[in-house]
Amino acid sequence: MTLVLSDINDLKSNKIHKLDIIGKVCPMTFVYTKLALEKMNSGDILELTLDFPAAVKNIPDNCKRQNIGELIDIKHVDKEKKAWILKIKKI
Amino acid sequence: MDFTEEQIERYSRQIVLKEIGGVGQAKLLNSKITIIGCGGLGSPVAYYLTAAGIGNIKLVDFDTVDISNLHRQILHFTKDLNKNKTQSAYEKLHELNPDVKIELVNKILLPDNIKDIIEDSDFVIDGSDNIPTKMLINDACVNLNIPFTIAGVIRFNGQIITVNPKKKTACYRCVFGDITEHEPSMSCSQAGIIGLIPGIIGSIQANEAIKYLLKIGDLITNRMLFLDLLKYRFSFIKIAKNENCIACGDNAKNLIETYDYNIGDACFE
Numbered sequence: 001m002t003l004v005l006s007d008i009n010d011l012k013s014n015k016i017h018k019l020d021i022i023g024k025v026c027p028m029t030f031v032y033t034k035l036a037l038e039k040m041n042s043g044d045i046l047e048l049t050l051d052f053p054a055a056v057k058n059i060p061d062n063c064k065r066q067n068i069g070e071l072i073d074i075k076h077v078d079k080e081k082k083a084w085i086l087k088i089k090k091i
Numbered sequence: 092m093d094f095t096e097e098q099i100e101r102y103s104r105q106i107v108l109k110e111i112g113g114v115g116q117a118k119l120l121n122s123k124i125t126i127i128g129c130g131g132l133g134s135p136v137a138y139y140l141t142a143a144g145i146g147n148i149k150l151v152d153f154d155t156v157d158i159s160n161l162h163r164q165i166l167h168f169t170k171d172l173n174k175n176k177t178q179s180a181y182e183k184l185h186e187l188n189p190d191v192k193i194e195l196v197n198k199i200l201l202p203d204n205i206k207d208i209i210e211d212s213d214f215v216i217d218g219s220d221n222i223p224t225k226m227l228i229n230d231a232c233v234n235l236n237i238p239f240t241i242a243g244v245i246r247f248n249g250q251i252i253t254v255n256p257k258k259k260t261a262c263y264r265c266v267f268g269d270i271t272e273h274e275p276s277m278s279c280s281q282a283g284i285i286g287l288i289p290g291i292i293g294s295i296q297a298n299e300a301i302k303y304l305l306k307i308g309d310l311i312t313n314r315m316l317f318l319d320l321l322k323y324r325f326s327f328i329k330i331a332k333n334e335n336c337i338a339c340g341d342n343a344k345n346l347i348e349t350y351d352y353n354i355g356d357a358c359f360e
Contacts, residue, residue: 031103035094035113066109 014089016045021055022083029055030062033088037068040090045072048086056084063088092117098190102144110307116144120190122304123147125209127200127228128218129176130154131289132242132296134166136216139297141184141191145304148184151196151208152176163286200224201354202347205231214300215239218293222270223352229263230346232256233339240299240311242292245282247320249292252330253299253310256339260312265333288320 019036021029029052036046046069048059056074063069073087094102094113098120105111111119124145126133129152140148154176156167164176171179177195184193196208200219205227209215215237217228225241232239233256241263242251254262295316302308314327334340344350 027107028100028103031099031106034106035099038113062107 014043014045015041016047018047018049020049022049022051024050024055025052026054026058030059033059033063034066034068037063037088037090042090044090046086046088046090048088049077049083050086051081051083053082056086059086060088067091092120098144101188101190105143111305115305115307118304119144119301120146122213123149123211124214124216124300125149125151125212126216126218127151127224128220129164129166129180130160130218130220131163131244131284131286132218132293133216134164134180134218135290135293136218136297136300137180137184138166138187139294140300141188141193143297143301144188144190145300146190147192147194149194149196149208149212150177150180151198151200152180153197153199159280163284163289165290199354200227202227202350202352205347206235209237210235212237214303216296216300217241218289218296221354222267223354225263226267226270226350227347227352227354229254230338230350233262233343234345234347238303240296242296244289244292245284247285247288249288249318249320250315251292251295251299251311252315253303253312255303255310255312258312259332259339261330261332262336262339264338265336266315266330268333269337285320288318291318291320 017040021032024032029050033048060071069088069090072089075085077083077085102116106113106116122145124140126137129150137150155173156171156176156179158172160167166180166183175197177197181193181195198204209231215228215232217225219225228239229241236256238255240253252263254260299310302310314329317326337344338346
């Protein structure tokens with residue numbers, strides 16, 4: 001099993017799941033995101049850390065198109081290394 | 092189910108599909124399909140279903156590879172001449188996807204053995220080359236309540252129907268009735284066949300199996316698809332369930348025990 005999600009409870013009781021997909025490129029970035037979302041409950045948040053620039057747009061677009069998640073936050077955490085944190089809420 | 096990293100990569104283009112995902116892929120990996128015949132139809136069917144990660148595949152064929160098979164039976168190569176078709180098919184399929192458990196049955200499908208061979212299947216695919224065997228598959232699957240698809244190919248033409256006995260859709264006998272009333276049909280060896288027609292029809296059969304297992308899209312039930320690749324005519328013909336059908340009608344008989352299929356007399360190429 002390589003898809004390791006770490007769980008932390010947030011204050012509103014919706015769980016936050018963290019997934020690191022640094023090094024993955026499209027379409028695998030979406031594949032891992034989708035597999036993670038499928039394991040979560042509706043309303044839970046997936047906090048993705050990634051470094052593939054195109055995925056910053058592609059992941060939210062695909063989640064919306066397949067009606068599995070919506071983008072609620074995006075942070076450019078490391079401008080030199082080009083890393084982002086995306087928060088996706090499971091629908 | 093948990094996937095290995097290799098599985099996630101291997102099936103990534105299916106997992107991406109809205110209709111499949113990880114949930115659908117897990118279903119495919121836990122499914123069992125029996126393919127009758129490893130020839131023109133069985134080759135693409137087995138190839139695509141193995142590639143798609145159907146977890147358990149049973150291949151049934153009694154025949155050996157002949158050089159005249161090679162223009163259409165794409166699992167067999169020149170080096171395989173005289174080899175059992177199931178063995179020849181296994182060697183390629185196992186290399187294609189070692190994830191898949193493949194069981195080989197080197198037997199002629201008969202009324203005596205068909206139930207044992209197909210009863211643990213989620214779906215059965217007919218890739219046989221003669222009408223009596225197609226009728227036998229139809230009758231046994233209807234009797235055992237196993238969904239299945241039957242196809243036929245000749246010259247530049249192909250036809251395909253899927254039957255879901257769980258939903259009481261029209262069966263192959265609702266279309267063709269009692270075969271003992273008909274003249275034996277002409278085989279590929281006499282009529283000829285363009286090599287790619289079983290490739291197209293077999294691919295559609297594999298699609299039917301995947302769609303049935305995942306409960307997605309529309310199946311070719313209560314209708315038949317006819318392809319004419321000379322004129323490029325693709326037509327559906329509606330099929331009504333026959334209430335008097337001897338296989339699936341209101342007074343259906345247990346045909347496997349009683350019907351004379353004449354499998355041995357069928358014209359095998």
